[in-house]
Amino acid sequence: MIVITTPTGQIGRQVLDALLDGEQQVRVIARDPSRLSARVRERVDVVPGSHGDRDVVMEAFAGADSVFWLVPPDPRTDSVERHYLDWTRPACEAITRHGVERVVAVSTLGTGIEKNAGHLTASVAKDELIKSTGVGFRALRAAAFMENLLGQADSIRDQGIFHLPSRADRVLATIATRDIAAAAVRLLLDDSWNGQAGVPLVSPDRLSPDDMARIMSEVLERPVRCRPVPLDAYKEAAVSRGASEGWAQGLVDMAAAQIDGAYDAEHHSAQPSPTGFRQWCEEVLRPAVLV
Template identity: 60%
Template sequence: MIVVTTPTGQIGRRVLDHLLDSGEPIRVVARDPARLPDHVRARVEVVEGSHGDLAVVTEAFAGADAVFWLVAADPRAESLEAAFLDFTRPACDALKNQGVARVVGVSALGRGVARDAGHVSASLAMDDLIASTGVSYRALAMPSFMDNLLWQVESISNNGVFFGPVSGDRKAPTCATRDIAAVAARLLLDSTWDGVADVPVLGPENLSQNDLAEIMSDVLGRPVRYQRVPMDAFRATQIEHGWSEAMAQGMVDMMAAKEAGLDNAEPRTPAATTPTTFRQWCEEVLKPAVQGV
């Protein structure tokens, strides 16, 4: 039995797509099962509720061999600890009580180098908490997602501009969520690994924000530029969108760490390099999204 949390999220639903063809029994934890497509609901067992609730995860993890774990951190949380660690503690109790063998979790690059890196530091502390249960654990260590640009698709479409707080010329890896899901599914279906380790998930190239703008311009057939915004303005925007002070500051601290080279600390290896290029992602994901605005 494999358990999938966040089965309607941008990564979780793709993990689920991979797993459905495996023949393995699948159970999902969903706050709103109605959001699951009909063909998915017909093929999985559903436990309704939050995977931050002890009763829910105790039921979901019963008889499970492996769990896909992802914390979609609440932007309104009172602290990073509440958003990542407190949310995960019930699952840790259930992992031990139900005897789950393996967990694959979504985390971030930065182990050994992240200092006061906001959401990254909280993710790494979450990894340590899960590992402390004795479960075999693989933390998927990621840079920024290509798919996060979809949050700015209207600005890209209508104004030809996207924004961020990092330097336009800093080159760093990015990755596509579909590649993250593929790596996660492979690990969930493999019962031979044990112990605790990070699994870096790096796209095939290091690109700057200006590089991204050039590729987007080429694919979309219209000018797109990157505009850097000050960290204070970035924080204020998060708060205007309903983020708590602590969660907005955590995002600022994370972006400051990325500006200082956090995502470049992991050496690129063939095993850590995923296939989807940014150009391919733009052609297959961004361009249809822009055309749909």
């Protein structure tokens, strides 16, 4: 039995879709089961509720061999690290109680991020908590999601601008979420591995935001440029959208770590994933922008 968290989320949905037609039994935890398609509800076992709830994960992990774990965001929380840990503690109890053999979790690329790196630090702390159970564990150490740009589709279409809290000329490691999901599926279907390790996930590109803008301009056939956002303005924008002070500061600290080179070492050494930025722009960004 494979348990999938966040089955309607950006990555969890793709993991679930890839597993639906296989022979392995699948169970999902869904806060709102009505958001699952009829096809999903017909083929999988659904446990309603939040996977941050102890009773829910206790029920869902019973009889499970493997778990796909992802902590969802909560911009209202006062502490990013406390959010990641509080969400994961009940799962660790359920992992131990039910003898789950393997956990595959979405984590982050980066070195030197154990402290003062905001969301990156929180994700590492979550990994350490899961590892403390002794379960077989693979942390999918993902770079910045290409899909984060989809939230700026209107600005790209109407103004030819996207914003990043980064230097426009500094290489930024990225990854398509399809490649994160594919890595998760491979591990969830493989019952031969054990131990605990990280799996760095980066695209085959080495692009700066300026390079990304050039590719976007070519694919969209219209001028696009990156407008760097100062970190203080980045924080103010997050707060204005309803984020707590703690969540917004976590975003700033993460961006500062990326600017300071947190991704660089693994970006150079990691085996690249299949999807390049141009392919992603053609297949994902272009349809989203040119609606």
